[in-house]
Amino acid sequence: MCGMEPNASTPDNRRLPLRERKKLRTRRALADTALELFAEKGFAATTLDELVDRVDVSKRTFFRYFASKEDVAIATEAEFWEAYIDEVRDRDVQGRLLAFLREALLASLRSMDAEWDRRFFQARRIVAYAGSSVLYDHSELASLRAQRQLIGVLGDKIGIDGREDVRFRMLGEFVLGAWRCGASNWVAGRGAGAQGIRGHGGRDTLMRRVEEAFDAIPETLSLTADE
C-alpha cells in the first residue's frame, strides 16, 4: 500500500515492530490531516469522507482509531492527559500535593514528543475559535474525566478515596483550572513577556504560562471574601 510516505511528523519509534509503527503513522496522519481540514474549512463543514479520502484510508478504519469525529480533533489533548496520569501514577508523592501535581504536570509536558506542542496549539485554536460548541464541550468533558481519574489515582497512592473527599476534588479543580488558564493564555498570546515572542512561543512558553497560573492560586485565594 502506498500513498503515505514518512514525513516530518512521522513518529520515528524505530524500535517498535513494523505493524505498530504503521498504526502510529496512520493515527498521526489522520489526526494531522483532520486538523488541516478543520482549520481550512471548519469542523462542521469537513466531512469524514473528505478526511479519509485525503489520508487514503477507509472510513471504517478511521473509526478503528478514533471513537468519533470530535475525538480526532482533541487527540493531542488526550495524549497529554494520558501522559499526565501516567506521570502521577509513577512518581513518588512527596511534599504538598498541589506542588506534586504541578511538578508532575510540567514533567509530563516535557515528556511529550517533539511535535506535540505545535499540534496541540493548532488543535486548541480550532477548538476555541470554532463556530459551534461541540468541540469545546467535547474537550471539556475530556478534561473532567481526566481530572477525576487524576484524583482517583492520587487517592489510591495515599490511601484516600479522592472521589469522596472534598479537599481532593478541590485540588483537582485547582490543577485543572491552572492548566486551562495557562493553556488559554498561551494560545491567546497573553502572559509575562508575551510581546517579545513571535507566534505563540513553543512549549517552554506554555510551561511558563502554566506556572504563572499555578503561582496565581494562593494570591487569589487570599483575597478577602467579605461581600
Next chain:
Amino acid sequence: MCGMEPNASTPDNRRLPLRERKKLRTRRALADTALELFAEKGFAATTLDELVDRVDVSKRTFFRYFASKEDVAIATEAEFWEAYIDEVRDRDVQGRLLAFLREALLASLRSMDAEWDRRFFQARRIVAYAGSSVLYDHSELASLRAQRQLIGVLGDKIGIDGREDVRFRMLGEFVLGAWRCGASNWVAGRGAGAQGIRGHGGRDTLMRRVEEAFDAIPETLSLTADE
C-alpha cells in the same frame, strides 16, 4: 388534531392562550413519553421514530421542541436550572453568598410545578443507570453551563466579574457539588432517616438531602490538609 388528551401531567395554565397551552402539552407529552420509552428499553435502543409515533407528532416537530435526543431526557433538569437562575436573578442579595445561593436553590425547588419531582426522579434514574455515558455527559455539561451562568448572574448583581474571580468559581463549585450530592443521595435512597421512607420520598426529602449536603461543606473544609 386528536390523539392527545389532557391527562394528569398536563400543565393546567388556564390563563395562557390556547396556542401556548398546546405547546406546553406537546412538550410535556414528548418529555414524558421519552422517559417511558427510555425506561422501558434504554436510551440507545429507543429511536426518535418510536417516540414521535407514540406521541403522534412528526419528527420535525420534535426538533422544534428539543435540540437533540439527549435534551429531551434532561428536560426536567433544564427546567430546574432555569428556575434557579431566574430565582437568583430576582432575589435580593443579603448575608453570605453561599447562604444566599442555598436559599435561592431551595426556593426554586419549591417553585417547580407539582409533578416536577416525580419526573425529575424518573429522569435521574435513567441518566445515572443507563448503559452508556452520553446522557450522563450531557447532564454534566448542562450543569456546568448552568453553574457558569449562575456565577455570571451573581457577579452582575454585586458588580464583580464572576468568571475571573476564583472565589466565585469556587462558590459555584460548592453549590453544584451540594446539589449533585444531594440529588444523587436522594435518588439512591441514602441520607438521614432514609430507611423510614418508602420509595424516594418526594420533593421534601430531596430538599432535605440538599440541605444535608450544604451542611456538610464547612466540616469537610475544616479537615486538616496535612498530607
Next chain:
DNA sequence: GTATATTCTGTCAACCAGTGGCATTTTATG
C-alpha cells in the same frame, strides 16, 4: 523461505439523528 495464525483493512449495507424547504393546518387578530 514457506506455511500458518493473527491482526489490520476495505467494501458494502444498513441505521438513525438531525436539517432544509415548502405546503397545509391551526390559532390569533380586527
Next chain:
DNA sequence: CATAAAATGCCACTGGTTGACAGAATATAC
C-alpha cells in the same frame, strides 16, 4: 368572516456510526 402569523406535517437528503465478512498485510514457527 377575512387575513396574518405561527405551528405542524411531509419528504427527501446529508453524514456520522456500526456490523459482518472477505481479503491483505504482518508476525510466528518450522
